Amino acid sequence: MKTIIALTDFSPHGNHACHYAAALAAQTGATLLLCNVYLEPASFPGAYSIGWPTEEFNLLEQESTGTLQLLRQQLEEEWPALLAANKSRISTASTAGDVATVLTDLDNTGAISLVVAGTHSESGFVELFFGNKMRTLIDTARHPLLLVPLESPMPHLKKLVFATDMEFPEQDIAALRVLKKLTVKTGAELLVTTVLNEDDHGSAWAKEEQQMMSDLSHMAGNIDVKCKVIKGDHVDNVLLRFCTEEKADLLTMVHHNLGMIKRLFKGSTTKKVAGTSGIPLLVIPACLA
Structure with missing residues (x-):
């Protein structure tokens, strides 16, 4: 850095x-x-x-x-x-x-x-993604943008989670290269994950997605990562629960996933979780790809 x-x-x-x-x-x-x-x-x-x-x-x-x-x-x-x-x-x-x-x-x-x-809201990231100023900052950012809730403890990064929808692999590779630099500096473990709808995707699809995530990590420079497919009907609750269970210190997404990010922190239950989880969100611009 x-x-x-x-x-x-x-x-x-x-x-x-x-x-x-x-x-x-x-x-x-x-x-x-x-x-x-x-x-x-x-x-x-x-x-x-x-x-x-x-x-x-x-x-x-x-x-x-x-x-x-x-x-x-x-x-x-x-x-x-x-x-x-x-x-x-x-x-x-x-x-x-x-x-x-x-x-x-x-x-x-x-x-x-x-x-x-x-962040500047009791609902954490909600205000950031629906507020004009922060949305403009995210849209115009040419560098990774780290959004830190007030509840976040000081960083002792041990575990990072990178969530992807697998739609833009080139941008995911660029994001993984950014995260690789951070893991080298901090010694943190990196988890790559995606959320699949349990009804629409079976076990064969999950295995294919897991292989794709492993391939992405390899193409990004043989990054030592763990890949896990999460099944669930609600991206927001499933992903936040995953971060909590894994005791993640940082959640990362690429800017093209902003639609996922909005869904992630939308809804009364999730607002409460996002406001108290204390998990910082790292948004990586798609332009880095």
Whole structure:
């Protein structure tokens, strides 16, 4: 890993994501960039009609910069040994605009390997996938995007789950290569899984799917993984239960599976599970393929 960008709006959710990102940077030896993107005056309704005071805008900029420095100091005090051992360092970026544009500007160096953001809803990922800002961020992301619930403990990655619908094997291979780098850095175990409808797919189909997943792992670079086909009628409950039973630390999907992701965190029962499971979700853009 090269640089991890942790987005924060200084809310408990955003700051928790920064703490999570710092721990991950310490484990992988990556550089950590704390980033706060605040709204430009033009983003506020009627900004020009009422006249936006320059002093107010400067105050907003100063507050963003100052709070980032305090957060940086807190993280450096929290992870001194690990940061020193892995030669990681923490920097900050405070800028006005929209998140997608800022990330594009920061990407000019080509050093970004991961973007981390926190969830902002009691129902966990539901708000992320139905909120316009986060949906735009996901759609425009050119790097893996890690979404961290407030309930997530600090990362000690031991087991990762990659869920696929097997529809786009080239993109799955690209995602597995990303995960391979993470497993090499952390020593985590990787499980590849897919969910089959129990009524429509028999045991022969399940064996075929399992072989296909094994083939994908081989084509991605002989990655040492375990493959498992899960049978069930409801992707959401089945997959979340699987992650819980396997004590997974991270659930991963490719962006083309966004339809599956929406279903995964839709419905009253699943909202409750997603809001309390504390399982971070890693969304890998299809463009990486």
